[in-house]
Amino acid sequence: MQTDFPLFPDQASSFALQVDALYFGILALCVFFALLVVILVVIFAIKYQRKSDDEVPRQIAGHLGLEIFWTAIPAVLALGVFVWATVLYFHLITPPPNAMEMYVVGKQWMWKLQHPEGKKEINELHVPLGESVRLTMTSEDVLHSFYIPAFRVKKDVVPGRYTDLWFKATQVGSYHLFCAEFCGTEHSRMIGTVHVLEPQDYEAWLTGGTANEPMEVAGERLFEQYACHTCHKMDGTGRGPSLAGLFGKTVALEGGGTALVDEAYIRESLLNPSAKVMAGYKPIMPTFKGQISEEGIIQLIAYIKSLKVPELTNME
Amino acid sequence: MAITEQDVQASEDAPSVNYLNNGYGLKSWLLTKDHKRIAVLYIISISIFFALGGLFASLVRFELMTPEGDLMSSDTYNKVFSMHGIIMVFFFLVPSIPATIGNFLVPIMVGAKDLAFPRINLLSWYVYVVAGILGTIAVVGGGVDTGWTFYTPYSSTYSNSNVILAAMAAFMAGFSSILTGLNFVVTIHTMRAPGMTWFRLPLFVWSHYATSLIMLLGTPVIAITLVLLMLERGFGFGFFDPNLGGDPVLFQHLFWFYSHPAVYIMILPSMGVMSEMVASVARKRVFGYEFVAFSSVAIAILGFLVWGHHMFVSSQSTYAGMVFSIITFLVAVPSAIKTFNWTATLYKGSIVYDTSMFYVYGYLGLFLVGGLTGLFLSSMGLDIHLHDTYFVVAHFHYIMVGGQVMGYLGGMHFWWPKITGKMFPDIWGRVSALLVFLGFNLTFFPQFILGYMGMPRRYHVYPDEFQVLNVASSLGASILALGYLVPGAYLTWSIFKGPKAPDNPWGAKGLEWETTSPPPTFNFEETPVVTEEAYQYGPIEEH
Numbered sequence: 113m114q115t116d117f118p119l120f121p122d123q124a125s126s127f128a129l130q131v132d133a134l135y136f137g138i139l140a141l142c143v144f145f146a147l148l149v150v151i152l153v154v155i156f157a158i159k160y161q162r163k164s165d166d167e168v169p170r171q172i173a174g175h176l177g178l179e180i181f182w183t184a185i186p187a188v189l190a191l192g193v194f195v196w197a198t199v200l201y202f203h204l205i206t207p208p209p210n211a212m213e214m215y216v217v218g219k220q221w222m223w224k225l226q227h228p229e230g231k232k233e234i235n236e237l238h239v240p241l242g243e244s245v246r247l248t249m250t251s252e253d254v255l256h257s258f259y260i261p262a263f264r265v266k267k268d269v270v271p272g273r274y275t276d277l278w279f280k281a282t283q284v285g286s287y288h289l290f291c292a293e294f295c296g297t298e299h300s301r302m303i304g305t306v307h308v309l310e311p312q313d314y315e316a317w318l319t320g321g322t323a324n325e326p327m328e329v330a331g332e333r334l335f336e337q338y339a340c341h342t343c344h345k346m347d348g349t350g351r352g353p354s355l356a357g358l359f360g361k362t363v364a365l366e367g368g369g370t371a372l373v374d375e376a377y378i379r380e381s382l383l384n385p386s387a388k389v390m391a392g393y394k395p396i397m398p399t400f401k402g403q404i405s406e407e408g409i410i411q412l413i414a415y416i417k418s419l420k421v422p423e424l425t426n427m428e
Numbered sequence: 429m430a431i432t433e434q435d436v437q438a439s440e441d442a443p444s445v446n447y448l449n450n451g452y453g454l455k456s457w458l459l460t461k462d463h464k465r466i467a468v469l470y471i472i473s474i475s476i477f478f479a480l481g482g483l484f485a486s487l488v489r490f491e492l493m494t495p496e497g498d499l500m501s502s503d504t505y506n507k508v509f510s511m512h513g514i515i516m517v518f519f520f521l522v523p524s525i526p527a528t529i530g531n532f533l534v535p536i537m538v539g540a541k542d543l544a545f546p547r548i549n550l551l552s553w554y555v556y557v558v559a560g561i562l563g564t565i566a567v568v569g570g571g572v573d574t575g576w577t578f579y580t581p582y583s584s585t586y587s588n589s590n591v592i593l594a595a596m597a598a599f600m601a602g603f604s605s606i607l608t609g610l611n612f613v614v615t616i617h618t619m620r621a622p623g624m625t626w627f628r629l630p631l632f633v634w635s636h637y638a639t640s641l642i643m644l645l646g647t648p649v650i651a652i653t654l655v656l657l658m659l660e661r662g663f664g665f666g667f668f669d670p671n672l673g674g675d676p677v678l679f680q681h682l683f684w685f686y687s688h689p690a691v692y693i694m695i696l697p698s699m700g701v702m703s704e705m706v707a708s709v710a711r712k713r714v715f716g717y718e719f720v721a722f723s724s725v726a727i728a729i730l731g732f733l734v735w736g737h738h739m740f741v742s743s744q745s746t747y748a749g750m751v752f753s754i755i756t757f758l759v760a761v762p763s764a765i766k767t768f769n770w771t772a773t774l775y776k777g778s779i780v781y782d783t784s785m786f787y788v789y790g791y792l793g794l795f796l797v798g799g800l801t802g803l804f805l806s807s808m809g810l811d812i813h814l815h816d817t818y819f820v821v822a823h824f825h826y827i828m829v830g831g832q833v834m835g836y837l838g839g840m841h842f843w844w845p846k847i848t849g850k851m852f853p854d855i856w857g858r859v860s861a862l863l864v865f866l867g868f869n870l871t872f873f874p875q876f877i878l879g880y881m882g883m884p885r886r887y888h889v890y891p892d893e894f895q896v897l898n899v900a901s902s903l904g905a906s907i908l909a910l911g912y913l914v915p916g917a918y919l920t921w922s923i924f925k926g927p928k929a930p931d932n933p934w935g936a937k938g939l940e941w942e943t944t945s946p947p948p949t950f951n952f953e954e955t956p957v958v959t960e961e962a963y964q965y966g967p968i969e970e971h
Contacts, residue, residue, distance in 0.1 A: 261882020
C-alpha cells in the first residue's frame with residue numbers, strides 16, 4: 113500500500129483533501145502561535161537574565177489594551193476555524209440523495225457487510241470508484257466505531273439505533289478499516305480492508321463468485337415467513353397500512369404528530385410496534401424483538417424500500 | 429542561588445518546633461488534623477499510585493514496540509491500559525496538586541492557621557486510602573478492562589472483569605475530592621487574614637478556588653453515574669443497555685458531564701503553580717493579575733458546557749454538537765490569556781536560570797502544544813477523522829502529563845524547601861526538568877503523527893506501518909521514566925542529607941515565604957496582616 117515508514121495517510125476519498133486542508137490550516141495557526149511564544153520567552157530569558165542577586169526589575173502591573181488585543185485575536189481566529197470546520201462537517205455527514213446503499217452490522221469482533229444486490233462480506237468491503245456510498249450501520253452487542261482513515265470517515269456503531277456515514281472513493285486500492293471504539297478483548301483485531309475497484313471491476317466482483325440472493329429478495333422471503341403480508345396488504349385492505357411507496361414519506365401518527373418513514377422508523381416499528389402507530393390503525397402488531405436478527409431487519413428494510421407505489425393491486 | 433548570611437541567621441533563630449518535629453510516631457501522623465501533615469500523607473500515597481500507574485504505562489509501551497501482541501494476551505493488555513488510566517486519573521491526577529501542594533499552601537497563602545474543617549481534611553485522606561485499597565483489590569483480583577471511561581453497554585453487560593469494584597473505587601475517590609474542594613471554598617471565603625482581599629490572593633489560590641468549584645459541582649454527577657452503572661451491572665436495571673430498554677449514549681453524556689470538567693481539575697491547579705513560579709523566576713508581578721485570575725474562573729465555567737465534544741461521532745444531535753464545538757473553541761481564549769500574560773511577565777523581568785525556571789519553560793512548551801492541539805479536536809469536520817485515535821491520546825497527555833505533572837513536579841521543587849526544610853541540589857533539578865521535557869516530547873509527539881495516520885487508541889496489535897513511530901514513543905517513555913526516577917532519588921536524599929533551607933530561598937513574595945521553613949504547626953507565630961498586593965517585588969507601575 114505504502115512505503116514501510118509512511119508519515120501521512122492515503123488520500124483516497126473526496127473528503128481527504130478537504131479534511132487535510134483544514135488540518136494544515138489549523139497546523140499553520142498553531143505553529144505561528146507556538147513559535148511566537150517560544151521565540152519571545154527565549155529572547156526574554158537571554159535578554160533579561162538576572163544580573164545580581166538583589167536585582168529587582170520594574171514592576172509592570174498590566175496593560176488593558178494588550179489584554180483586549182490578545183483576547184480578541186484568539187477569539188476571532190477560533191471562531192473562524194469553527195465556521196470552517198462546521199461547514200465541512202455538514203458536508204461530511206450529508207449523503208447525496210442518489211448514494212448507493214450498503215449495510216453494516218458490527219458485532220464482537222467482526223464487521224458484517226451486505227450489498228443491496230445480496231453479496232455479503234465479512235471484514236471486507238468492496239466499493240466502486242467515484243460513486244457515493246452510504247452505509248447504514250448498527251451493532252448486535254456493544255459500541256463499535258466504523259473508521260476508514262484513508263477516507264477520513266468515522267462513525268460510532270451503536271446497538272439499538274441506526275447511524276450512517278457516506279463517502280466517495282477517489283483512488284483505486286485497498287485501505288484499512290478499523291474499529292475505533294473499544295469493544296472488548298479482540299478490539300484491535302476487529303479490522304478489515306476496504307477495496308476500491310473500477311466500476312466495471314466492481315460489477316464483475318458483484319456478479320462473480322457464488323450467486324447471492326439480493327437483499328430485497330431475502331427481505332421479501334422474511335416478509336412472508338413472518339407473515340407480515342397477512343396484515344400489510346399491498347392494496348391497503350389489511351389490518352396494517354400498505355407498505356408500498358411508504359419509505360421516505362412523512363406519515364401522520366395516531367394520537368397526533370408525524371414521523372418520517374426511514375430506516376430507524378421501520379426498525380422501531382418492528383421491535384417496539386406500539387411506539388409510533390400510523391393514524392387510522394390500531395396498535396395490534398406484535399413485537400419481533402429477539403426473533404429477527406439485525407441483518408434480517410436490514411433485509412426487510414431493503415425490501416420495504418423496494419416497494420414502489422402499487423401497480424401490484426392483484427396480489428391476493 | 430546564593431543564600432545570604434542573614435537568611436541562615438533568620439532560620440537558625442526560628443522557633444525550633446515546626447510541624448514536622450511537633451510529635452513523632454505513627455499516631456501523631458495518622459490522627460493529625462494539621463493540613464501540612466495531611467498534605468505529606470497525600471504526597472506519599474499519590475506517589476505510590478503514580479508509581480503503579482507508571483508501571484502499567486511502561487507495560488503498555490513495552491507491548492507496543494512490536495505490531496504483534498507478543499508480550500501479553502489481549503485481555504491482559506486491555507486490563508493494563510484500563511488500570512493505567514483509572515489509577516492515573518482518579519488516584520493521581522485529580523488529587524495530585526490540590527491534595528498535596530494545595531493542601532499545604534492554601535491556608536498559609538491566605539494567612540490562616542489551618543483549613544476550615546481540619547477533621548474533614550483528614551477524613552478526605554482516609555476516604556482516598558479506602559478508595560485506593562478498593563482499587564488495588566480490583567487490580568489484584570483480576571483487573572478491569574473497560575478503559576477509564578467505563579463505556580456502556582460493554583462495562584455494564586459484556587465485560588468479564590471487576591467493573592463494580594473499580595467503579596466503586598472511583599466513586600469513593602470522588603468523595604475525597606468533594607471534601608477537599610469543600611474545604612478550600614470555605615477556607616478561601618472565610619479565613620483570609622486581615623487585609624487579604626480577593627484581589628490580593630496569590631493566583632495559586634484563585635486557580636484552586638476554580639478547581640474546587642468543579643470538584644463540588646461536577647463530582648456528584650460522576651458518583652451518580654457510576655451508581656447507575658453498578659445497578660445495571662449488578663441488578664439488571666435498564667439505564668444504558670438497549671437490550672434492557674436503556675440508551676448507551678446517555679452514559680456518555682453523564683460520564684463526560686463530569687469528566688470533561690475533571691480535565692480542568694487536572695490542569696487548573698498546575699496553572700496556579702506556574703503563575704507563582706513565573707513571578708518568582710522573573711521576580712516580577714504577574715502581568716495582568718486580574719485577567720489571569722478571572723481566566724481560571726472562566727475555564728471552570730466554560731468547562732461545564734463542552735462535554736459533548738467527546739461525542740461528535742457518537743450519534744448525538746448535530747446541532748448539539750455545534751454548540752459544544754463553539755464553546756470548546758471559546759475555552760481557547762482564557763488559555764491563551766494565561767499564556768500571553770505569563771510571557772509578558774517575563775518581559776523586562778530578572779530571570780534566574782534555576783530548577784524553577786527550567787520547569788516553567790518546560791511547562792510553557794508542553795502546555796502550548798497540548799492547548800493548541802485542542803483546536804484540531806474541537807473542529808467537528810476534523811474530529812471525525814481524529815476521534816479515538818492516538819492524536820487524542822497525545823493531546824490529553826500533553827495537557828495532563830505535560831501540564832499537570834510538569835506543574836506538580838515544578839511545584840514540588842519550588843516549595844520543597846518550605847515543605848521539608850531542606851534544599852535539593854539545583855543542578856539535579858535542572859537535569860530532571862530537561863529529562864522530563866525531552867522524554868515527554870519523544871514519547872508523545874510521534875503519537876500525533878500516528879493519530880493522523882489513523883492508528884486507533886486501545887489497540888493491542890496494529891498494522892506494521894505504525895511500528896517505527898511506536899518504537900520512538902517507547903524509547904521516549906524510558907527517558908521520561910528516568911526523568912521521574914531521578915527527582916525521586918535526590919529529593920529523598922535531600923530529606924536526610926540536604927542542607928537546611930532558609931525561610932525564603934528564592935527571594936520570592938507570598939505569606940508562605942514569610943514563615944519559617946518548615947512552618948510551625950499553626951503556620952504563623954502571629955496572624956499576619958496583609959498590606960500589599962500579591963507579588964509586590966517593588967513599587968507597581970500602572971500602564
